[in-house]
Amino acid sequence: MRVTKVIKQQMLALLEETYQDTTTALTYTTPFELLIAVILSAQCTDVRVNIITGRMFPKYNTPEKILELGQSGLEEQIRDCGLYHSKAKNIIATCTMLCEQYQGQVPDSIEELVKLPGVGRKTANVVVSQLFHIPAIAVDTHVFRVANRLQLAKGKTPLEVEKGLMKAIPRDKWSDAHHWLIWHGRKVCKARKPECTACCLGELCPSALLPDQQHQGIPD
DNA sequence: CTCCCGATAT
DNA sequence: ATATCAGGAG
Incomplete structure (x- = not known):
């Protein structure tokens, strides 16, 4: 069945109501901490x-203190989160750039942020949205999956989905909607075993599994 | 496209 | 055992 603009608006209204109090789950106290x-x-x-x-x-x-750790010292700190060699290398290169070119401050634009090693469009969107209150929709694995399942935005790449979501959602709610979709993806519309019977969208979702289908295939 | 990668859930 | 987790670089 076709998902009309009205259906999208109804789904967004329900997501807003359900996840209105959500925000980032990452703990941080400074802009630099959030970036890392x-x-x-x-x-x-x-x-x-x-x-x-x-x-x-x-x-x-x-940045200065991270640089004091060095590559192996930083790897030791972050090893448990996986991809630790690349992440350590990128973070050190980013800290060097912040010190040499940005006076140790986190840049406030997407164009500048993506110049930092290890920072792509998704990370840049999170940072400008969270730190500088610039409307943005960061498309991570959850947002990508949920947007496609609900057909709020269809796309084969995160950038395509981001553009689709920006059309479907009013600009002043972009940053909030990002959090609605993330939390929905984490708690209900999960990758392996979506809990469609517990979903606030019910019949509105074009990918909803019937109760007797819950144990099997994922509708992606 | 592949590679990077440990911890966790299923 | 294998899929997945707030992706990005080469």
Whole structure:
């Protein structure tokens, strides 16, 4: 069945009502801490990132202090979150750039942020949205999956989905909607076993599984 | 497209 | 055993 604009608006209204109090799950106290936490979050749960940053940030929470750790020292700190060699290399290169070109400050535009090693469009969108209150929709694995399943936006790449969502959602709710979709993806519309019977969208979802289908295939 | 990668859920 | 987790670089 075809998902009309009205259906999309109804689904968004229900998501807003259900997830109105959600925000980032990453713990941070400064712009730099958020930037590092988001870089670490690639292919890793936010829970594990918080464990790592919780023991690292009290001692190492500025570009200068991270650089003092060195490659192997940083790897030791972040090893548990996976992809640790690349992440450590990128974070060190990013800290060097922040010190040499940005006076140790986190840049406030997507164009500048994506110049930093380890920072792609998704991370840049999270940072500008969360730190500088610029409307943006960061498309991570959850947003990508949920947007396609609900057919709020269809696309084969994160950028295609981002553009589709920006058309379907009013600009002043872009940043909030990003969080609605993330939390829905984490708690209900999960990758392996979506809990369609517990979903606030009910029949509105074009991919909804019937109760007797819940145990089998994923509708992607 | 492949590669990077440990921890967790299923 | 295998899929998945706030992706990005080559």
